[in-house]
Amino acid sequence: MKKLLIISTVICTLFAVTSCQKDELDLKNPNALTTDQFWVTPDDAEKGVNAIYAMFYKDGLWARWVYFRLDLTSDEGFSQSPWVELADWTRFGYINYNFWEGNSVTWRDTYKAIFRANQVLANVPDIEFSDENRKQQLLGEAKFLRALHYYYAGVLWENVPLVLEPSKPDDLHPQNTKEEVFAQVEQDLTEAFAALPEAWDAAQTGRPTKGAAKAMLAKLYMQQHRWEDAKSTLEYLIKGEGAMYSLVDHYEDNFTHLNENNSESVYEIQFGDQRRGGTGEGQDASVSTTRAQFFAPRGIGWSDGQARFWLVNAFKQEQTSDGKIDERLRYSLFYPDLFKDFGDKIYGRDWEWGDQEAWFRKYQRDYYRENEDYYSEVNFRLIRYADVLLRYAEVLNELGMTSDAYQYVDMVRARANMAPLATAYPGIGNNREAFLNRLKTERVLELSGESVRWEDLKRWGDLEDQASVDEIAERDPDFENFEVGKHLRLPIPQVEVENNPNLEQNPGY
Incomplete structure (x- = not known):
């Protein structure tokens, strides 16, 4: 493969x-x-x-x-x-x-x-x-x-x-x-x-x-x-x-590694676990990713990287068309109520971490392992079609074609069994700024933890003035250290x- x-x-x-x-x-x-x-x-x-x-x-x-x-x-x-x-x-x-x-x-x-x-x-x-x-x-x-x-x-x-x-x-x-x-x-x-x-x-x-x-x-x-x-x-x-x-x-x-290079993958970095060497230039050099080891919860991996808890709340702000929790949350994050909400344990464990802690679940291997190591074979989807659709909606909105942009957001929402955007948020209408603000959330729900957020924040200009940085700092206190024009x-x-x-x-x- x-x-x-x-x-x-x-x-x-x-x-x-x-x-x-x-x-x-x-x-x-x-x-x-x-x-x-x-x-x-x-x-x-x-x-x-x-x-x-x-x-x-x-x-x-x-x-x-x-x-x-x-x-x-x-x-x-x-x-x-x-x-x-x-x-x-x-x-x-x-x-x-x-x-x-x-x-x-x-x-x-x-x-x-x-x-x-x-x-x-x-x-x-x-x-x-x-x-x-x-x-x-x-x-x-x-x-x-x-x-x-x-x-x-x-x-x-x-x-x-x-x-x-x-x-x-x-x-x-x-x-x-x-x-x-x-x-x-x-x-x-x-x-x-x-x-x-x-x-x-x-x-x-x-x-x-x-x-x-x-x-x-x-x-x-x-x-x-x-x-x-x-x-x-x-x-x-x-x-x-x-x-x-x-x-x-x-x-x-x-x-996961079970359905890689599928119809949604536009460009995918190929990883494997067939070589267990280091990351140097030898012929046994690893072709794996260590993301899973560094992003797994404490006691499972190194836990050097965690997810902000506001992401969990963002998923729960809107229910699906049949009154359930957006299932994308299930596959995006580990969080305290994962078992209560979806019946999933964390690498076979009950929750044993803080009640306001979360970790990225994407690209982790809990679906078949109870721990992590340095040799994850899960490909990284650098660009997938859902991102393309949401980007096209953003572009149409920027060009004053907001009414045409809805259908591309709806394609992504439909897979998650979410109601059409105009039905769920009729107040947006053709207001460009309101549509962009909602699209920012749609990108989080679909793409969180997929290494696109930093470029998103830069593209939207959210890092260029103190007022928007202060708003970000309300959900991520690290941005209290952010200096406009520098960082x-x-x-x-x-x-x-x-x-x-x-x-x-x-x-x-």
């Missing part, structure tokens, strides 16, 4: 070889390939692209720490970790800008992924292929992956160096603005869309498609408030040639600023 995982990390050590470029160190190792020796055959190109995918399994990215930045820093989550510095980095206590787990490792792994993509894009064009279409697909994959990593760099740090060629240790790259970074993301995704197929055969599951490129473009355009561009891009997925997605019948199928972006690791005179620390730091 996890077709890419078997080969994704085999040649990762190749890229360490290229880091020593000085003449006095230019010794030939008969047991290691040089860059000139490697980039020769189509098979080399395949391995080079697989090495980019391998970065998903590194600590700084989707194996672990990125969830702390996107879920726990938002108002949906927080940390009570006894590791105080780790917890501080979810509540804007950025004292040591070089803190490895909070900042530096994600920066490092982001640029390692970009470096690998750049190697493919620099070297593969010169390799002769008998199948030119496959060559273009590989280049499209590399552009998609480079764009993905630069997109999240733009969301997290904003003003980062834009490196588009294989870098050398002594390079001092100039700093770019978020706008320049996003312009490159747009170019890469546009070119990737042209090269990628609409679908892959089963053996290639996990590679990006045209639909994935369009969905990433839509995210980009929405962050830039380019509503018309976002509208036409999303319509490819909803009404156009890429309209091949649909909501699965069972909401929970989006968060909407991370500090650049200080060691990078000190080692590169072309970099300036982000404003306010």
Whole structure:
């Protein structure tokens, strides 16, 4: 099932070889390939692209720490970790800008992924292929992956160096603005869309498609408030040639390993538990995610990440069409009344935690285990069709087409057996602001704990004025530490600023 995982990390050590470029160190190792020796055959190109995918399994990215930045820093989550510095980095206590787990490792792994993509894009064009279409697909994959990593760099740090060629240790790259970074993301995704197929055969599951490129473009355009561009891009997925997605019948199928890469998945990071090594560059390196271990309740996992209890209350504000609790709550959160409401225990246990505590249930493995470990095989659904539908509703509303937007929210609500939005909230009407306010809640109910909330808050401008930050702080006290104009972006690791005179620390730091 996890077709890419078997080969994704085999040649990762190749890229360490290229880091020593000085003449006095230019010794030939008969047991290691040089860059000139490697980039020769189509098979080399395949391995080079697989090495980019391998970065998903590194600590700084989707194996672990990125969830702390996107879920726990938002108002949906927080940390009570006894590791105080780790917890501080979810509540804007950025004292040591070089803190490895909070900042530096994600920066490092982001640029390692970009470096690998750049190697493919620099070297593969010169390799002769008998199948030119496959060559273009590989280049499209590399552009998609480079764009993905630069997109999240733009969301997290904003003003980062834009490196588009294989870098050398002594390079001092100039700093770019978020706008320049996003312009490159747009170019890469546009070119990737042209090269990628609409679908892959089963053996290639996990590679990006045209639909994935369009969905990433839509995210980009929405962050830039380019509503018309976002509208036409999303319509490819909803009404156009890429309209091949649909909501699965069972909401929970989006968060377990039992029905992965289903009709709702637009782009999914493939995880597996077949290798039990660490997260380095060895051939036994893990291809798992450790999110479940770090987000599980105390006594089950490390419990370094928790959910804010206001999420539980949000689910209970409205009943289903037959007078029951929204079942999405059941599969989204662990909370004190989970057994009372739905008959579910927590990893086989009765509730033994605080009466105002909650944890994210999505991507946890309580449905077949009684504990967690570092080797979760549950794929991460980076983009799913429900998100696409809610984004399209948001875009239509921003363009003054509020009456047309209702049907796309209703498609998501209907799966949860919720009444049509106009029936449940007739007072909204065609009021753009009222519709957006309700849509903010709809996104929480459908997408909480799925690493979209931080970019949502930034897109809505909720982090840009004190009044809206104060409102967020009422449901998440960590935002009492939030400084407007400063904390909407991370500090650049200080060691990078000190080692590169072309970099300036982000404003306010």
